Amino acid sequence: QVQLEESGGGSVQAGGSLRLSCAASEYTPRNSMAWFRQAPGKEREGVAAIYTYGSGTYYADSVKGRFTISQDNAKNTVYLQMNSLEPEDTAMYYCAAKNGWITYRDLFHPDEYNYWGQGTQVTVSS
Numbered sequence: 225q226v227q228l229e230e231s232g233g234g235s236v237q238a239g240g241s242l243r244l245s246c247a248a249s250e251y252t253p254r255n256s257m258a259w260f261r262q263a264p265g266k267e268r269e270g271v272a273a274i275y276t277y278g279s280g281t282y283y284a285d286s287v288k289g290r291f292t293i294s295q296d297n298a299k300n301t302v303y304l305q306m307n308s309l310e311p312e313d314t315a316m317y318y319c320a321a322k323n324g325w326i327t328y329r330d331l332f333h334p335d336e337y338n339y340w341g342q343g344t345q346v347t348v349s350s
Contacts (some may be wrong), residue, residue: 314346
């Protein structure tokens, strides 16, 4: 059964850190994985992405230098280390997996992804 399960969300003060994890079941075919977020009343936006069998990582401008995406393929897990958190980072964070090729230009297009987790809430207070 294909499954993505996020964990690690929570409430922190501005300037704090959180690490999100996304565990994929062994049956989840994936060529790339990404973290998206969605705040109330806003569209879902790509935050960070990584190719499963490569070393390329990609970030939204709003999180560059603060967030780091990484993966442990032996554990089928992708991480998002979030430092220097800001109130504007408050959102539901979702993990997504893409089965098949995707160009770097499409990594932050939600419609490209085949599988999604249920999300984990991140709340940053000022």
